[in-house]
Amino acid sequence: MSRIGVFVCHCGLNIAKTIRVSELAQFASTLPDVVVAKDYKFMCSTPGQEMIAGDIKEHKLDRIIVAACSPLMHEQTFRKVVENAGLNKYLVTIVNIREQVSWVTHDIEEGTSKAKALLNGAVYRARLLAPLTSRFIDVSPDVMVIGGGIAGIQAALELANTGKKVYLVEKNSTIGGHMAQFDKTFPTLDCSACILTPKMDAVLQHKNITLMTYCEVTEVKGYVGNFDITVKQKARYVDHDKCNACLACTEKCPGKGVSEWDEGLVKRKAIYIPFPQAVPQKPVIDRDACTFFIKGKCRLCEKVCEQKAIDFEQQDTFSTVKVGAVIVATGYDLMNTKPLVQYGYGKYPGVYSALEVERLFNSAGPTSGKVTLRDGKEPQAIAILHCIGSRDKNNYEHCSRVCCMYSLKFAHLFKEKTSADVYQFYIDMRAPGKGYEEFYNRIIEEDVKFIRGKGARVAESADEPGRMIVEAEDTLTGKFIKLPVDMVVLSPAMIPRSDSKDIARLFNLSTDKYGFFMERHPKLAPLSTMSEGIFIAGVCQSPKDIPDTVAQANGAAAEALTIVVKDKMELEATTAMVNPASCCACQNCIRVCPYGAPFFNEQKGVSEINEALCKGCGLCASVCPASAIIARHFTNDQVLAEIEGLMEF
Amino acid sequence: MSINFKQIEDKLKTEARKLLEEGKVSIVLAYGKGYDEKKPMPYVVRKTSDIENIVFNEYCTANMARYLVRYPRGTKIAIAVKPADSRAVVQLIQEEKVKREDLIVLGIPVYGMKNFKTGETIDSKTTCGIYNPVLYDILLGEEVHGQPVVSPYDVLVDYEKMDKDGRWTFWKKELDRCIRCYACRKACPMCYCDPCFIDQNKPKWGEKSPESQGNLMYHLTRFHHLAGRCIDCGECSRACPVDIPLYLFHKKVAKECEEMFGQAAGMKIEDKPALVNFRVEDSDKILE
Numbered sequence A: 001m002s003r004i005g006v007f008v009c010h011c012g013l014n015i016a017k018t019i020r021v022s023e024l025a026q027f028a029s030t031l032p033d034v035v036v037a038k039d040y041k042f043m044c045s046t047p048g049q050e051m052i053a054g055d056i057k058e059h060k061l062d063r064i065i066v067a068a069c070s071p072l073m074h075e076q077t078f079r080k081v082v083e084n085a086g087l088n089k090y091l092v093t094i095v096n097i098r099e100q101v102s103w104v105t106h107d108i109e110e111g112t113s114k115a116k117a118l119l120n121g122a123v124y125r126a127r128l129l130a131p132l133t134s135r136f137i138d139v140s141p142d143v144m145v146i147g148g149g150i151a152g153i154q155a156a157l158e159l160a161n162t163g164k165k166v167y168l169v170e171k172n173s174t175i176g177g178h179m180a181q182f183d184k185t186f187p188t189l190d191c192s193a194c195i196l197t198p199k200m201d202a203v204l205q206h207k208n209i210t211l212m213t214y215c216e217v218t219e220v221k222g223y224v225g226n227f228d229i230t231v232k233q234k235a236r237y238v239d240h241d242k243c244n245a246c247l248a249c250t251e252k253c254p255g256k257g258v259s260e261w262d263e264g265l266v267k268r269k270a271i272y273i274p275f276p277q278a279v280p281q282k283p284v285i286d287r288d289a290c291t292f293f294i295k296g297k298c299r300l301c302e303k304v305c306e307q308k309a310i311d312f313e314q315q316d317t318f319s320t321v322k323v324g325a326v327i328v329a330t331g332y333d334l335m336n337t338k339p340l341v342q343y344g345y346g347k348y349p350g351v352y353s354a355l356e357v358e359r360l361f362n363s364a365g366p367t368s369g370k371v372t373l374r375d376g377k378e379p380q381a382i383a384i385l386h387c388i389g390s391r392d393k394n395n396y397e398h399c400s401r402v403c404c405m406y407s408l409k410f411a412h413l414f415k416e417k418t419s420a421d422v423y424q425f426y427i428d429m430r431a432p433g434k435g436y437e438e439f440y441n442r443i444i445e446e447d448v449k450f451i452r453g454k455g456a457r458v459a460e461s462a463d464e465p466g467r468m469i470v471e472a473e474d475t476l477t478g479k480f481i482k483l484p485v486d487m488v489v490l491s492p493a494m495i496p497r498s499d500s501k502d503i504a505r506l507f508n509l510s511t512d513k514y515g516f517f518m519e520r521h522p523k524l525a526p527l528s529t530m531s532e533g534i535f536i537a538g539v540c541q542s543p544k545d546i547p548d549t550v551a552q553a554n555g556a557a558a559e560a561l562t563i564v565v566k567d568k569m570e571l572e573a574t575t576a577m578v579n580p581a582s583c584c585a586c587q588n589c590i591r592v593c594p595y596g597a598p599f600f601n602e603q604k605g606v607s608e609i610n611e612a613l614c615k616g617c618g619l620c621a622s623v624c625p626a627s628a629i630i631a632r633h634f635t636n637d638q639v640l641a642e643i644e645g646l647m648e649f
Numbered sequence B: 001m002s003i004n005f006k007q008i009e010d011k012l013k014t015e016a017r018k019l020l021e022e023g024k025v026s027i028v029l030a031y032g033k034g035y036d037e038k039k040p041m042p043y044v045v046r047k048t049s050d051i052e053n054i055v056f057n058e059y060c061t062a063n064m065a066r067y068l069v070r071y072p073r074g075t076k077i078a079i080a081v082k083p084a085d086s087r088a089v090v091q092l093i094q095e096e097k098v099k100r101e102d103l104i105v106l107g108i109p110v111y112g113m114k115n116f117k118t119g120e121t122i123d124s125k126t127t128c129g130i131y132n133p134v135l136y137d138i139l140l141g142e143e144v145h146g147q148p149v150v151s152p153y154d155v156l157v158d159y160e161k162m163d164k165d166g167r168w169t170f171w172k173k174e175l176d177r178c179i180r181c182y183a184c185r186k187a188c189p190m191c192y193c194d195p196c197f198i199d200q201n202k203p204k205w206g207e208k209s210p211e212s213q214g215n216l217m218y219h220l221t222r223f224h225h226l227a228g229r230c231i232d233c234g235e236c237s238r239a240c241p242v243d244i245p246l247y248l249f250h251k252k253v254a255k256e257c258e259e260m261f262g263q264a265a266g267m268k269i270e271d272k273p274a275l276v277n278f279r280v281e282d283s284d285k286i287l288e
């Protein structure tokens, strides 16, 4: 015999609108073992909580059922209430009659009846619940940051400054990310390198940061507080411990690779550093471009290297680090615009993608900061086409958020560096950030022409060879425009990194329909994910500018800190265990467990579960043919009783 | 070409003797004399004096892989397998119930095996219809070539014509006849749980005496437990004293599984059991 108290919440009108709450409480009072049943306006409020605590004492309740919102919202709240009232916290059951009932129907009859069914099931289950004891584990104090763009750099520095050890994993041979490619940054037009390189250098110098460039995460084990992450150090063929960054090798190298940093506009050597301020400033060898790796002969770099740092035998190496929390900041790619054949990217040499233009402006870029076309001439008329692939139902519906602003930046720089006419083809101008509207107004003053209409097509000019015609409808005048230009700049959609799916899989992250990582809650938990202990920052979450990226990075650092400042962490007691008498050794549990908790005990010939690793997800119990697995808090008996209660309706 | 059963039997005896005498195995799982020629028995050969009892004829349908899981892990076993049986061995290796290195697989290429009750040839009708073992160490006959290639799923044509309600009525009627002797489970190489879910009392998953609800619970769960694992030997259906065509359900599920995951049960040691293995490229059809 148990003594159950049922508490039905109105949630204002959120629940009370489509469920007759007093009828539900009345119904609950007729169910077996229910001693008291009440409804109240806001159960999570202080009076609501006090009411529950009071009734536990007064009626000697030993099971509590709260029919309210999702357990994700308030399970912890009500667990605290019963715990303070002297009950084991696992004896409280939440019945979600908001997200699962009142918010998904308008029909008060249906709503009330479904709520009754759910409550009936919960009462049946609650009678079989048992008290459980939580476990505590040590928390690893270190943090891993993945991605060394401005987001990752900022997060790593913040954390390191609090005294925590940080592993910063970057897959390129330098940190910096896209920001390192820019010349100026909107809206202030301050020099990108001037504000970024000091931070890059600080990362390198920081005693609490272990910088792992040219590295990728290959395996993630464990759980919040105790992740074991395997990182692959890709072979650089240069021993960075010996290299003194004289860069004599890069001068002599005859190999030719495509400079990713310059967006493929120029070639670089096979042994290279991506750009002069790269961090670390030590070279790597690109196997695919290296004459020795291709032809078996060369080794010029080896000959000139006084430090004997070149090592053609180097292999990929793997190491495993233990961290308590992870920040993912892998940033973005720009959409490949070649398939949008109407814009002629890749066909007409005068069509550029936005990042290529950033490199043209950059004094360390392929043209040393001069704006010239591929044939070396200065452009006379330039069209900047907004929203290429973005805000486009056929490609990406989302707004990339920064293109309006960087297009304005481009216009300004074009005006500064050339005498060309500059045209903006836009759908809407979006300038909602601090100082952005002012920046927009400033550029209008600079004699830039704004045409409200999306660029529809770029064609070859019939009259003037080498020039192009941009076609668009000016939606303000209703006129169809054909504008001759000699340079077209596309502002392509910002999309997640091509390998972001692998990261999502490694860390169990959900992604939205574009592949950006999903936050736990769009408003209240924008930096957390559904995987506890894994946080996200920067454009990998959604397109944003540098100020927002940095704000997120600081936030993510703070979130990660809330985990790693603790010495010990409480683990859910809802773990699974194997009944050895029933286990038929099929090892299905081992195959399906996402946390690697079950293992096979060869001696006993049965599977067992490492409780420290088990997260209580219940997968193993559901695939165990012999029903040998007891998922605590969701035992077969408890679940079957709940189903029985549901089916009675 | 036809199958020379006598020659296979002789070869089986020779190999069994050699393996036992050389101490390579402690057990040979084969077939032995039964009540009459039509009813050979599963036979566990432990000593050389047992060897004279070995037989092999077209009625040796039993799947000896059924017996592999009986012996302590690490026991060295030689096992005679027909094509479908070899798939059971592969599946058991995949499931890590037995280790490849503990087994010596005596493969028997064969067709034209017969149902002892009806005398009918079974090949692809109730069995998977392949002629050569997918795994063996020693082949006890010549590989079969030139036989017609028949899909094991061809027999589903009539069954698949039934709609959902039709199938429900069909299975209700068929399964109502089940007397719960559990011969199907005993014959099946993949049904190795002890205790089986249906024998458990807490919770009691279904009624244990033969009655409609309990029969459905037992069989539907068993079908589900065999999904992606049934290697289509047909033994369950032949073992059934009331001739319930269990193979129809198993084949149907096997077909769906193969379409969905691109692998049939027990074909390759490197495969992972389809239903407990996550691959990114797996079809989402299963969620529909």
Ligand SMILES: Cc1cc2nc3c(=O)[nH]c(=O)nc-3n(C[C@H](O)[C@H](O)[C@H](O)COP(=O)(O)OP(=O)(O)OC[C@H]3O[C@@H](n4cnc5c(N)ncnc54)[C@H](O)[C@@H]3O)c2cc1C
Pocket (backbone or CB within 6 Å): A146, A147, A148, A149, A150, A151, A152, A169, A170, A171, A172, A174, A175, A176, A177, A178, A179, A182, A184, A185, A186, A187, A215, A216, A217, A329, A330, A331, A332, A333, A334, A354, A355, A358, A402, A406, A409, A494, A497, A499, A503, A537, A538, A539, A540, A544, A545, A546, A547, A549
């Ligand atoms: C053309 C253009 C101009 C822009 N101009 C401005 C501007 O003027 N002002 C402004 O505020 N914003 C501007 N932005 C936006 C700005 O680029 C972003 O806000 C900012 O770069 C986001 O930083 P991030 O660290 O999130 O991503 P990124 O800069 O993309 O950095 C991500 C880093 O993670 C690394 N990485 C990726 N995957 C992995 C992996 N699997 N493992 C390890 N490392 C990985 C990458 O190599 C990279 O170093 C512009 C954007 C574009 C496209």
Ligand code: SF4
Pocket (backbone or CB within 6 Å): A578, A582, A583, A584, A585, A586, A587, A588, A589, A590, A606, A607, A620, A623, A624, A625, A626, A627, A628, A629
């Ligand atoms: S799934 Fe069940 S029967 Fe199979 S090994 Fe695990 S506990 Fe044992």
Ligand code: SF4
Pocket (backbone or CB within 6 Å): A575, A576, A592, A593, A594, A595, A596, A597, A598, A609, A613, A614, A615, A616, A617, A618, A619, A620, A621, A631
């Ligand atoms: S409940 Fe089972 S599958 Fe889930 S984490 Fe625990 S052991 Fe793994």
Ligand code: SF4
Pocket (backbone or CB within 6 Å): B184, B187, B188, B189, B190, B191, B226, B229, B230, B231, B232, B233, B234, B235, B236, B237, B247, B250
């Ligand atoms: S279910 Fe039947 S056909 Fe399938 S493996 Fe078991 S006995 Fe053979």
Ligand code: SF4
Pocket (backbone or CB within 6 Å): A625, A626, B185, B190, B191, B192, B193, B194, B195, B196, B197, B198, B221, B222, B225, B226
């Ligand atoms: S029916 Fe299921 S539980 Fe029973 S023996 Fe077969 S696989 Fe195991």
Ligand code: SF4
Pocket (backbone or CB within 6 Å): B177, B178, B179, B180, B181, B182, B183, B184, B185, B236, B239, B240, B241, B242, B243, B244
């Ligand atoms: S062998 Fe036939 S009668 Fe016996 S339990 Fe199986 S289906 Fe039922």
